[in-house]
Structures are given as structure tokens and as C-alpha cells.
Amino acid sequence: MSRKKSINVSDPRAHRSRDALLNAAIELLLENPRASMSDIAAHAGVGRATLYRHFESRDELVLELAAESMKASEAVLKSLNVPERPAVEVITEGIRAIMPVADRFHFLMLLWVIASENDEAIKIYYRQLDELAQIVERAKIEKSINESLSTDWIVMLIDSVTYVGWWSIHSGQMNPKQAGDHAVQSLFGGISP
Amino acid sequence: MSRKKSINVSDPRAHRSRDALLNAAIELLLENPRASMSDIAAHAGVGRATLYRHFESRDELVLELAAESMKASEAVLKSLNVPERPAVEVITEGIRAIMPVADRFHFLMLLWVIASENDEAIKIYYRQLDELAQIVERAKIEKSINESLSTDWIVMLIDSVTYVGWWSIHSGQMNPKQAGDHAVQSLFGGISP
DNA sequence: TCTATATAAGACATACGTGTATCATAGATG
DNA sequence: CATCTATGATACACGTATGTCTTATATAGA
Numbered sequence: 298m299s300r301k302k303s304i305n306v307s308d309p310r311a312h313r314s315r316d317a318l319l320n321a322a323i324e325l326l327l328e329n330p331r332a333s334m335s336d337i338a339a340h341a342g343v344g345r346a347t348l349y350r351h352f353e354s355r356d357e358l359v360l361e362l363a364a365e366s367m368k369a370s371e372a373v374l375k376s377l378n379v380p381e382r383p384a385v386e387v388i389t390e391g392i393r394a395i396m397p398v399a400d401r402f403h404f405l406m407l408l409w410v411i412a413s414e415n416d417e418a419i420k421i422y423y424r425q426l427d428e429l430a431q432i433v434e435r436a437k438i439e440k441s442i443n444e445s446l447s448t449d450w451i452v453m454l455i456d457s458v459t460y461v462g463w464w465s466i467h468s469g470q471m472n473p474k475q476a477g478d479h480a481v482q483s484l485f486g487g488i489s490p
Numbered sequence: 491m492s493r494k495k496s497i498n499v500s501d502p503r504a505h506r507s508r509d510a511l512l513n514a515a516i517e518l519l520l521e522n523p524r525a526s527m528s529d530i531a532a533h534a535g536v537g538r539a540t541l542y543r544h545f546e547s548r549d550e551l552v553l554e555l556a557a558e559s560m561k562a563s564e565a566v567l568k569s570l571n572v573p574e575r576p577a578v579e580v581i582t583e584g585i586r587a588i589m590p591v592a593d594r595f596h597f598l599m600l601l602w603v604i605a606s607e608n609d610e611a612i613k614i615y616y617r618q619l620d621e622l623a624q625i626v627e628r629a630k631i632e633k634s635i636n637e638s639l640s641t642d643w644i645v646m647l648i649d650s651v652t653y654v655g656w657w658s659i660h661s662g663q664m665n666p667k668q669a670g671d672h673a674v675q676s677l678f679g680g681i682s683p
Numbered sequence: 684t685c686t687a688t689a690t691a692a693g694a695c696a697t698a699c700g701t702g703t704a705t706c707a708t709a710g711a712t713g
Numbered sequence: 714c715a716t717c718t719a720t721g722a723t724a725c726a727c728g729t730a731t732g733t734c735t736t737a738t739a740t741a742g743a
Binding site: 503 | 734
């Protein structure tokens with residue numbers, strides 16, 4: 298579908314608006330999936346009309362956010378996930394590396410809540426789950442993850458510790474490095490002394 | 491404020507309606523925080539007007555759900571959390587014991603999203619976090635939890651594994667016992683073999 | 684059976700979110 | 714400077730959720 302956009306992103310004004318909108322949207326939707334288009338525009342410091350000039354609908358905005366988040370996560374993971382490398386190392390390094398963009402990563406996991414009626418976005422959600430699941434299964438085959446825990450369980454758990462990491466950064470309690478260390482430690486070793 | 495209710499809960503009809511409404515509300519709101527009053531009434535199999543006879547507003551419904559969920563969680567935890575008992579045991583037993591009512595427990599964590607404008611509900615949410623934090627601090631003093639992990643981090647992590655447990659039960663992958671075992675194992679021992 | 688009341692169904696006013704359109708203005712480009 | 718265009722502000726139509734109210738029906742309790 299995607300009708301022609303009347304906006305030229307090479308215009309610095311448009312570029313600034315678009316960036317501000319995407320950031321505001323991620324930020325607001327993460328803490329309140331019901332955030333309205335008005336909220337998002339206001340938080341980005343632009344008019345609501347401008348938001349609609351950049352994204353035809355709320356659904357398209359969410360879809361672009363999903364795509365952008367997927368790209369950000371993939372950019373980090375693709376370089377790590379080479380077949381020769383132990384999967385557990387990919388997960389460990391991945392968690393650490395993803396902390397600076399943990400908001401993007403977690404957004405993908407929230408897609409179901411945010412956009413359960415947006416088929417395109419849900420596809421991205423499932424793709425994300427699937428990629429993680431494959432790495433986890435590889436780690437199981439390599440005997441580096443407890444096989445008595447189901448893959449689905451571990452995928453959820455990875456998202457959880459990533460989310461806790463993001464939350465710690467977001468609330469100003471930790472920097473990305475600390476959050477990454479905590480997340481890896483919690484995921485693999487648990488909280489026992 | 492709470493204006494006088496025109497409903498007599500001792501009337502079996504009213505009692506059945508109220509129960510159906512509370513259950514339907516928990517169920518729907520957990521999987522879609524935006525569920526409408528119409529949705530909830532329909533899912534409970536009663537008329538929308540009846541919903542408004544039992545709860546003056548959406549906010550009041552959420553508040554009652556929060557209170558009811560808090561009671562359900564507390565009923566489980568209060569019996570375990572005696573000062574003589576090692577805190578780590580309270581947490582372990584607590585997680586296992588709470589799995590059958592994990593939906594109620596998780597609802598408390600969702601309160602922020604569902605009712606971030608409802609001050610009363612948010613108070614209940616913070617109270618829940620605070621009670622958990624106290625037990626965690628006790629566990630640290632008893633050297634049964636890694637002291638290098640912050641209390642806030644651990645509270646969030648407990649939230650998270652409980653959520654993953656609830657999700658596993660809810661999606662039909664596990665029964666409460668399995669979910670409890672997985673959660674405890676993941677929290678204390680991590681996912682390493 | 685008779686009375687009280689909880690309920691279903693639906694009309695209604697109100698508020699809010701979405702998406703479209705218009706117009707004057709400020710900023711970018713040449 | 715002159716032109717192009719992204720923007721802000723605002724009005725509008727439309728759909729949907731909230732909360733109130735009325736009326737007829739069904740069910741509990743005496």
C-alpha cells in the first residue's frame with residue numbers, strides 16, 4: 298500500500314522531526330502502550346499534524362518503530378552470531394552489546410501488547426522470538442544451557458533480564474555496562490552468592 | 491468517596507455476577523490492558539449495565555481488582571514470611587506457592603500500565619514492591635543472595651521470573667508446579683547446566 | 684403466590700482518539 | 714532575495730468508550 302510520502306527527509310527540518318517522533322514514540326509506548334498520537338507528538342515537541350505527515354496512521358508508526366527496532370537489534374546480533382562461535386557466547390555478548398539499545402529490543406517483545414491487531418508488526422515480533430530461539434537451541438545442543446529448561450522459557454527469560462537491564466538504565470540506577478553485567482550474571486548464574 | 495452501593499452481595503444473583511465480572515476483568519486486562527467495559531461485561535456473560543451497578547467506574551473496578559489481587563498474594567506470602575524463617579526460603583516457597591495465583595500477582599505488576607492515572611491502585615503496586623524488597627534485604631543480610639546485585643534489581647528479577655511463570659501457565663505450556671520449579675531454578679541458579 | 688430486586692437491553696449525552704483538510708508562517712535552498 | 718516546503722495551529726467528521734438512565738423481565742425470598 299504505502300502511499301507516496303509528501304515529506305522529504307533530506308530536509309533537515311523533516312529529519313529532525315522524524316527522529317524526535319521516533320524517539321518520543323519508543324519512549325512513551327514502552328511505559329504506556331496506550332499513549333495517544335497527541336501524546337507522542339507533544340512529547341516530541343512537534344505538532345500532531347506533523348506526526349501524521351510523517352506516518353499515515355498509528356499502525357504505520359508502530360510498524361516503522363518495529364522495523365527500526367529490528368534493524369537496531371539485528372545490527373548488534375548479526376555480527377556476533379556466526380556459526381563457528383559458541384551460542385552461549387553469542388547470547389552473553391549479545392546481551393551486553395544490546396544494552397545501549399535495550400529499549401529497541403524490548404519494544405519488539407512488547408509488540409504483542411502494543412499492536413496485536415497490526416499483522417505486519419506481529420510478524421516482526423515472531424521473527425524476533427524465532428531468531429532468539431534458534432540461538433538458544435544451538436546453545437542447548439552445545440550443552441552450555443540447562444536442557445531441562447524449555448527453549449520458550451529461556452527466550453522469555455532473556456527478554457526479562459534484558460528488560461530489567463533496560464529499566465535499570467532508564468531509571469538512572471545503572472549505566473549500560475553495569476546493566477549488561479547484571480543481566481548476564483543473573484541469567485546464567487542466578488542470584489545465589 | 492465511594493457512594494452507597496445499590497447492590498446486595500448476599501443475593502446469589504449479585505454474587506454470581508460480581509465473581510464473573512472480577513474473573514473476566516482479570517483475564518481480559520492481563521492479555522489486553524485496553525479491554526473495554528463492554529468487553530469485560532460480555533466476557534463475564536452479563537450486561538454492561540450490571541457491570542456499572544457493581545463498580546461505579548472503570549477506575550473503581552481496577553482498584554478493586556488490585557485490592558483483591560493484593561489480598562490473594564498476601565494470603566500466600568503472609569503465612570510464609572515469619573521472622574524466624576530464612577528469607578531465601580520465603581522467596582523460594584513464595585514463588586512456588588504464588589504460581590497458582592500468578593495471574594493475580596502479575597496483575598499487580600501490570601497496574602502501572604493499566605492504571606497509571608489511578609493513584610490508589612499505584613499505591614498498592616508500590617506496597618507490593620516494598621514488601622518484596624524487605625524480604626530480599628533480609629536474604630542479603632543472611633548472605634543467601636549475592637550482595638553485589640542491588641535489591642531493586644532482584645525485586646525486578648523476581649517479578650520477571652514470576653511473570654515468565656505466569657505466561658507459561660497461561661499459554662498452556664506448563665502447569666503451576668512446573669512453572670514454579672522453573673522460576674525458582676532460573677532465579678537462584680540461572681540457566682547454566 | 685406475592686413482593687422485592689438484580690438483571691438485560693438499549694437510548695442517551697459526553698469525552699476522547701483518529702485521521703483529514705486548510706491556512707498562515709518560519710525555515711531551507713537556490 | 715525569491716521560492717519551495719515543512720511546520721503549527723486549528724477545525725472537522727467519525728468512531729468508540731464512558732457513565733447515566735429507563736423499562737420490561739426474571740429470579741430470590743417471604
